[in-house]
Amino acid sequence: MDFKKQIEAVMEPLAQDISALCQINSVEGEPQPGMPFGEGPAKALEAALALGERLGFRTENFDNYVGHIEMGEGEEMLGILGHVDVVPAGEGWDFDPWGGVIADGKIFGRGTLDDKGPLVTCLYAMKILKDMGVTLNKRVRIILGTNEETDWNCMAYYLNEVKPELPTIAFSPDSHFPVTYAEMGLLQYTLTREISEKLEIEGGNAFNSVPSKASVVLDGKYAADLEAAVAAYADPAMFAIEKADDKVILRATGVGAHAAYLWEGKNALTHMMAVLGQLPLEGELKEVVDFVNGHFGTCLYGENMGVACSDDDCGPLTLNLGKIVVEDGKLVLCCDSRIPVAFTVDSIEEAVKAKMEGTGYAYERVSTERPLYVPKDSELVQTLMEAYRTVTGDTESQPQSSGGATYSRTMDNCVAFGCLLPDQEDTMHQANECLELEHLKIWLEICLEAIYQLAK
């Protein structure tokens, strides 16, 4: 169908409504009565639902956890899953991150790409279909989460407490075009042992980040050995040595990265352990260094843990040692694995547990996300690819797999679709997050085509 004229007509209000929603700071805050994730996410949800109502749709708010905006009639339902919460602004902006400034053909603001811009775009696609009186056989429902950037507790509440009717097919416009049809399983766990000596070692700050910093305080007697070990290391520039009284401090600087793309980083902690492995250490520090080198090392794909595996869709399993902490007589290692869809989270967990037997380390599961897999030749993936190709003419980009996680994995028969275009700069979670109006128009065209094809 040709929607060109209708698209032109809504570009101005569409940009204004994205700007308005991005002016609400919806970073997670302290819970308040009736606002489970603080004031910001609740306000953004309210504003998005009000917009849905203004455009002529039915809306529903589930206790400020999740909201619906729905159009049309029909037994079946097409779901569109997104979220109105955002990550903190951070430093380095040239514009007010909460200003919604429209300038130089762009909308600037936190949330323009992730995920308010894509949601409002889908809403306007629905409006065009409604205004044109296009007959659809499915209802179309936008499902708005409010806690995606941290704990996904909104979806847990929605699925477990609200127990809503679920869409028969769905997509989540919270990633890249064209389609992400496979998302790896996620397993985060801790390995913990007792410590009775004084260990001053630290590194990293989260399961899902590659540590960019690590440090250890050693007895001064190791100073000469340490200097030699650093000098002989493959990348001596990662390290700085400081002497203080009878101590010597080793500081490592790596490159931070998200654990889903850990090959883009350089793990300061595991590289520091590799250097420590060259010293004639004693006692518990030696035990810890040997354990980490033996089970993690500087490899990225779980080789030393004995969990290396891979499949054609996702490539290799990844294992990130994200953090080490010594506290209250315990040493804790925080680990994050992304697991290819051909393998179960449980089978990897069993392998790690078995590997821990007799080591003195206790395994504990911290969190897990089931994988997403909708076959490439499924109707859903094919239809979305076709919509994308029809609008963009891009026949080269193929359906992708990812170690990242979107809401699409919370439901069956749902994939991530859009909205970042292959040639679009990715400023999600960064300073100066912005959306070009030229790209916005393409987004709208693709989403319109996709919703029409899936719901007709």
Ligand SMILES: [Zn+2]
């Ligand atoms: Zn997002």
